[in-house]
Amino acid sequence: MVSKILITQSAATLCILLLATAALGFWSDYTSLRMYIFITFLVLVALAAIQHYTEFAIAFVLSALLFNPYFPAHLSQNIWIVLDVLFIAGLLFFVFWTTNSYQKGSRFEKYLANQFPESKYKIVDRTRDNGKYLARHVESDGNPDLRLRNLETRNEFAIECKWRAKWRGNPSHGDVGIFWNPKWTERYLAYGRNNKIPVFLSLGVGGTPEKPKEVYIVPMEVLNNWSFLKRSHFIGNNQPIT
Numbered sequence: 001m002v003s004k005i006l007i008t009q010s011a012a013t014l015c016i017l018l019l020a021t022a023a024l025g026f027w028s029d030y031t032s033l034r035m036y037i038f039i040t041f042l043v044l045v046a047l048a049a050i051q052h053y054t055e056f057a058i059a060f061v062l063s064a065l066l067f068n069p070y071f072p073a074h075l076s077q078n079i080w081i082v083l084d085v086l087f088i089a090g091l092l093f094f095v096f097w098t099t100n101s102y103q104k105g106s107r108f109e110k111y112l113a114n115q116f117p118e119s120k121y122k123i124v125d126r127t128r129d130n131g132k133y134l135a136r137h138v139e140s141d142g143n144p145d146l147r148l149r150n151l152e153t154r155n156e157f158a159i160e161c162k163w164r165a166k167w168r169g170n171p172s173h174g175d176v177g178i179f180w181n182p183k184w185t186e187r188y189l190a191y192g193r194n195n196k197i198p199v200f201l202s203l204g205v206g207g208t209p210e211k212p213k214e215v216y217i218v219p220m221e222v223l224n225n226w227s228f229l230k231r232s233h234f235i236g237n238n239q240p241i242t
Contacts, residue, residue, distance in 0.1 A: 004165070005099045008047050012095045015040040016088050023084035034069040041067060048094075051165070052208050056094055063087060107209035108163035109145050112202050115215075122149040124156060142187055144199055156197045160188055160220070163204040163212060167231055177230040178203065185223045192220065203234060 018037045027033045041064035048057035066073055066083075075083075097103065113123060125147040144158035167176035192199035199220040206213030216234040223229060 004047065004051060008044075008051075009095055009099055011040055011043045011047060012091045015044065016091050019084045019088050019091075023081045023088075031069050031072075034067050034072065037067045038064050038069060044091075044094075048098075051098060052206075052211075053094075053098060056098070059090070104163060104209045105161065108204050108212065109161040111204070111210050111212065112159065112161050112215075113146060116148055120151055122151055123147070124149050143191055144188055147197075156195075158188075158191065158195070158197055158199045159202050159217070160184075160199070161202050161204075163209045165206070167205060169228075175230040175232050177228050177233070178205075180223065180227055180229045182223075182225045182227055185220060185225070188220045200239070203229075 015037065018033065018040060021027050022030070022033055022037070041060050045057050045060040045064065048054075048060055109126075116123075123146060125143075127141060127143045127145050144160040146161065147156060147158045149156045162178075164178050168178055169176040188199045188201075200217050201220055201223065202215065202217045204212030204215050216238045218234055218237040218239065222233070222237045
């Protein structure tokens with residue numbers, strides 16, 4: 001099955017190529033070129049809406065209206081070239097924002113951190129994924145994403161943050177859930193034992209990373225040695241943020 005990420009990347013790439021063709025003057029039939037750009041922007045509207053990126057969907061609607069061949073906007077060639085370049089830059093940002101897994105993970109991590117107000121919690125540490133920049137393994141990259149301290153009780157705890165666009169599995173054939181590497185559970189539990197603090201998994205599902213539809217926080221030890229974590233297990237072990 002072709003993923004939404006691949007379809008998004010393909011549609012955006014096609015639109016970028018068409019815009020570049022227009023900017024460079026490689027296509028003399030501007031009416032048909034407008035039509036193709038108009039159609040690709042409509043496809044991007046649908047893709048952005050399906051993935052709950054409302055602002056992008058609105059931007060693509062406006063873009064489609066500008067390029068529509070039925071009521072064409074009459075602008076000078078220089079203005080069109082500038083617009084083409086700006087749209088290309090916007091599309092590159094859209095692809096990065098919606099398909100980069102590291103970027104989406106960071107946005108969910110920020111969302112979760114904001115659920116623990118600064119007046120009540122101190123962020124003691126945050127894993128920085130230094131290995132991405134050093135091109136070699138950094139041991140601390142395997143730590144939970146966030147380590148916090150309750151300012152009232154002085155107790156500390158750590159949270160590993162994961163966001164998924166949707167649950168996996170077929171509801172008609174059993175419970176849905178997410179795939180999980182049991183080695184991660186062992187690693188985070190070891191971190192908790194070494195630092196004498198509890199460790200939790202926070203899972204966001206659906207919506208967008210910065211505004212997930214469902215959010216759960218469960219103790220790491222309840223994950224056991226499973227490679228598929230069921231939704232019912234998250235519901236049954238969910239702990240409210242206090």
